[in-house]
Amino acid sequence: MSRVLAGADGAPLLEVAELVKRYPRERSDPRGRRWVDAVNGLSFDVRRGETLGLVGESGCGKTTAAMAILRLVEPTSGSVRFDGAEVTTMDRPALKRLRRRVQLVFQDSAGALDPRLTVGATLREVLLVHGYDPSRSEERVRDLLEQVGLSSSEVVRYPHELSGGQRQRLGIARALAVEPELLLLDEPVSALDVSVRAQIVNLLLDLRERLRLTYLFIAHDLALVRHLCDRVVVMYAGRTMEIAHARDVERRALHPYTRELLAAVPRVDGSRRRREAVKGTAAITASGPSTPGGCPWSERCAHPRKDDSCLTVLPPLERTSDHHQVACLKAFSEAESGA
Ligand SMILES: Nc1ncnc2c1ncn2[C@@H]1O[C@H](COP(=O)(O)OP(=O)(O)OP(=O)(O)O)[C@@H](O)[C@H]1O
Ligand SMILES: [Mg+2]
Numbered sequence: 116m117s118r119v120l121a122g123a124d125g126a127p128l129l130e131v132a133e134l135v136k137r138y139p140r141e142r143s144d145p146r147g148r149r150w151v152d153a154v155n156g157l158s159f160d161v162r163r164g165e166t167l168g169l170v171g172e173s174g175c176g177k178t179t180a181a182m183a184i185l186r187l188v189e190p191t192s193g194s195v196r197f198d199g200a201e202v203t204t205m206d207r208p209a210l211k212r213l214r215r216r217v218q219l220v221f222q223d224s225a226g227a228l229d230p231r232l233t234v235g236a237t238l239r240e241v242l243l244v245h246g247y248d249p250s251r252s253e254e255r256v257r258d259l260l261e262q263v264g265l266s267s268s269e270v271v272r273y274p275h276e277l278s279g280g281q282r283q284r285l286g287i288a289r290a291l292a293v294e295p296e297l298l299l300l301d302e303p304v305s306a307l308d309v310s311v312r313a314q315i316v317n318l319l320l321d322l323r324e325r326l327r328l329t330y331l332f333i334a335h336d337l338a339l340v341r342h343l344c345d346r347v348v349v350m351y352a353g354r355t356m357e358i359a360h361a362r363d364v365e366r367r368a369l370h371p372y373t374r375e376l377l378a379a380v381p382r383v384d385g386s387r388r389r390r391e392a393v394k395g396t397a398a399i400t401a402s403g404p405s406t407p408g409g410c411p412w413s414e415r416c417a418h419p420r421k422d423d424s425c426l427t428v429l430p431p432l433e434r435t436s437d438h439h440q441v442a443c444l445k446a447f448s449e450a451e452s453g454a
Contacts, residue, residue: 127160127196128297128329129184129217134158134193135353136176136183153179155353155411156193158432161297166323166330168340168361170376171350177333180350181219181299186210197297215245218295222302224286228274234260234285235270241292259288262325264318280311284318291322297329305334316343337376341365346438349373352411355432358440369435369446371418410443420445 136154143149154176161167169177183190186202195202197213205213221227228237238256247255260267263284274282283303290298303319304312320343323330334340340347341361349357349370357370368374410416413425430442 126163128163128198129161129331130194130196131160131180131184132158132194132196134180134183134195135191136179136188137191152353154183154190156355156429157350157353158355159348159358161329161331163296163329164327165345166332166343168344168347169331169333169350170335170337170340170347172335175350176353177335177350178301179353181301181331181333184299185214185217185219187219215293216295217297217299218290218293219299219301220283220286220290220303222305224279224282224306225274227286228282228289230274233271233273234265234277237274237285237289238292241289245293247293255292259292262291262322263288278311279307280314283307283311283315287315287318287322291326295328297331299331299333301333302335303332304339305336319343337364337379349376354411354442355440356412356442358432360438363439367439369439369441370412370443371416371446372412375417412443418443418445 134154134157135152137150137152140149140151144151157176157180159167159169169180171177179188182188184195184202186205190203193203197217200209200213202210202213229240232240235256238259239252242252242255243249256270257267260269265281265284265288269277269281274285277285283306287303300319304315307315316339319330322328330344332340332344337347337349341364344361347357347359347361347364348355349359349372351372357368357373359367359369359373364373365377368377408429409426410428410430413421416425418425424444428444430444432440432442434440
């Protein structure tokens with residue numbers, strides 16, 4: 116399924132730099148904080164034409180990052196640039212144009228669709244909101260259904276009358292209705308039965324080629340992301356830990372957390388190596404790491420060269436090669452020395 120992408124080495128379409136989203140908490144956490152930094156210094160870019168995987172376990176801030184990119188939640192600080200324009204300071208009209216060019220597809224299509232609208236009405240509504248010529252909307256609705264593999268007889272059905280796979284096809288059609296350039300796919304197959312997952316993945320791959328789309332593919336499953344994506348961003352506790360080519364990630368992963376994730380990926384023979392290795396980390400990301408100032412992964416890190424600096428110094432995201440960046444004090448020196 117991997118391919119050589121003309122655009123993958125091109126100019127960035129989306130640039131996220133040091134993005135932070137802080138939410139207030141009702142009650143303070145065990146460390147007395149009344150906030151949670153759901154996204155806490157996230158940086159990556161998506162090049163035009165590529166599929167970038169954003170992977171990290173539950174609670175690490177993936178959905179919050181996608182929402183902050185579109186300003187569905189307001190970023191606390193940091194920068195988001197789309198096609199060269201700063202998103203965080205955009206006025207309303209510019210934001211509306213952005214939300215046409217960048218569309219979000221949710222994991223839970225049932226929750227994201229209006230239960231009172233039929234398939235046809237769902238699509239017509241999006242077209243109307245974005246100013247499409249109403250006299251041509253029926254034709255456009257038919258095209259969209261065909262593109263996502265729904266039959267025209269589905270037009271009169273309501274979301275609850277569709278299967279999970281059909282609902283996700285509708286969610287994708289709704290996103291495509293306004294001819295976006297970039298899709299933010301937030302765990303688009305996680306809620307589906309295994310048998311349906313492959314169909315939706317194949318649909319997404321097919322649409323990517325046909326419509327020349329750029330994808331940010333969000334998942335907690337590194338195996339899936341590695342398979343589908345050109346590059347992979349590994350995220351932990353709201354931060355970027357490592358960015359690597361998907362084809363390199365297995366052999367050349369530098370960050371101890373990426374290595375843990377790889378160790379938890381099921382093997383072809385069905386066994387799982389050290390599956391327990393990353394157990395319990397979700398709880399830590401949810402409450403925030405207890406290493407203020409230091410590397411968020413440090414308290415769980417088993418790197419042989421881990422030392423006090425890991426607990427006190429926040430590792431910057433550093434480039435080890437053209438296609439590889441890592442935020443680890445020890446992994447970086449390892450790469451430099453060629454170890
Ligand atoms: N509106 C909110 N108010 C307060 N805290 C929030 C809010 N939304 C998310 N959080 C917290 O921010 C953190 C990141 O949540 P987010 O949903 O972005 O994670 P995620 O990586 O998408 O997780 P999952 O894989 O389960 O979808 C979590 O600790 C979550 O509890
Ligand atoms: Mg999520």
